[in-house]
Amino acid sequence: MSTPQYFIKPLYVTQPVLPDLKETYKMIEGIWQSKQLSNNGPMVQQLEKELEKFLGVKYFSALCNGTAALQIACKALKLTGEVITTPFTFSATTHSLAWNNLKPVFCDIEEDTFNINPDLIEPLITRKTSAILPVHVFGNPCDVEKIQQIADKHGLKVLYDAAHAFGVKLHGKPIGIFGDITMFSFHATKVFHTIEGGGLSCSQAYLKERVDNLRNFGQGDANYPEPGTNAKLNEVQAGIGLLVLKKVEEEIKKRNKLTSLYRQLLSDIPGITFNRDIAGVTHNYSYFAIRVNPDEYGLNRDQLFLKLQEYNIICRKYFFPLCSNFECYRNLSSASKSNLPVANRVADSVLTLPLHGSLNTTDIEKVCDIIRKIQQKSFNNKKN
Ligand SMILES: Cc1ncc(COP(=O)(O)O)c(C=O)c1O
Known part of the structure; x- marks a missing residue:
């Protein structure tokens, strides 16, 4: 299995649309x-x-x-x-x-x-x-x-x-x-x-x-x-x-295309799931979030986050920690983990991948290849 190359320049989760x-x-x-x-x-x-x-x-x-x-x-x-x-x-x-x-x-x-x-x-x-x-x-x-x-x-x-x-x-x-x-x-x-x-x-x-x-x-x-x-x-x-x-519609179109590619290339990687388009919704493709199941992927979200940094892929853990776990709110009775089981589970497993109109299809292919290889490697390591 060949080891994928890291990105020379950091791949940030987003980049602003800049006018001429x-x-x-x-x-x-x-x-x-x-x-x-x-x-x-x-x-x-x-x-x-x-x-x-x-x-x-x-x-x-x-x-x-x-x-x-x-x-x-x-x-x-x-x-x-x-x-x-x-x-x-x-x-x-x-x-x-x-x-x-x-x-x-x-x-x-x-x-x-x-x-x-x-x-x-x-x-x-x-x-x-x-x-x-x-x-x-x-x-x-x-x-x-x-x-x-x-x-x-x-x-x-x-x-x-x-x-x-x-x-x-x-x-x-x-x-x-x-x-x-x-x-x-x-x-x-x-x-x-x-x-x-x-x-x-x-x-x-x-x-x-x-x-x-x-x-x-x-x-x-x-x-x-x-x-x-x-x-x-x-x-x-x-x-x-x-x-x-004036540039927003073009930006959304580009992100839509890149999102489709992410979905296509990540769909068969064990332990990685993501949202599909919702019927009746015109999306803006503002973020591409995946969920990581550590039992199937071999690494948990935090481990994958750090591994991707080694390849210069800078993801974000939106939204971790949960607002209910902030020091200033955690004493509220509604902030208890037992009141918010789904939110706590989601916050521990979501990772937002780079998505913006300045990326090209080769970037997305490479990110997905790296995510796949990391999974294969972590499973091989566990077997040996
Ligand atoms: C969900 C949500 N609400 C509120 C805000 C605050 O917006 P602003 O950064 O423009 O103050 C943000 C900003 O990033 C956000 O993501």
Whole structure:
């Protein structure tokens, strides 16, 4: 068995889509001439209009990042007490609740989608519950219908974290129309980005108005109806967003092709499983996550993660550790491992492989070959 060569340059899990440099200079020249760098300028306004169209949402507010967007959404919805959420997410989801003095109540996830399990939400509802905060993990839509039914029955708000789900559709419906407010992250690691950035979509004018007020110190018509913060996106970042937006569909197409190749080449490796496309979903292929079964693969996820680093393949353990196991949350009663068996199992076995439009098919073939050879070698070692 030949030993595969390592990658000369590190293969990162993602790489940002970069606009053409000449177009970028031109965009910046325009901003320099206008001398308006921030404060809801023409670039931000144009980006919001274009995102409303692209995302198929009624209102969109651009903000400085996804975390601030979640924090503002909690305020705009006037959430109180407890919010039911998933532990299998990036820290920002849970922290945004804590920063609003809201108590996160962790609900276990589904084994196949990694999303909050709607069948487990109702038993967690108390008199103090004001909302549900689900995450469309890796861009796979949550069971939005069931979640809305529960919310309506109990008079709860629904705030979606769609940080990974830019451009995703469910039965032709844009992901940003579900619930009361949906958050998008435009961090450089995302399919669409503004370097740092994010935003909120909603269907009600009063919520859009409240969000826009909260991002701008809460000043309203200079009478400050409520205390706000500074979460504005600046003109240069909005300009970058407008240029990146032109390249997003092409990026998603490339990722779709590379994802198909990953699935084809990994399908017969013992102990490696992955999600398939979900019927009725227009995916954005933002991540490619595999699960590692150590009994069949011969190594566990952490061992494979380290082995791949030897080949210069830099994967990420999204989302390990679980938010419920963070020091700041692990004493909550809902954070116990017995309440979250699936999430703990998933967090211990998931590995996110490199996926972005700058990779080519040879890169993916090589990654898969290395994963296969590592498995064969670990089994041969065990036999000898
Ligand atoms: C699921 C999830 N929620 C929230 C965020 C926070 O977004 P941002 O980095 O734009 O603040 C991220 C960011 O990476 C994320 O992955």
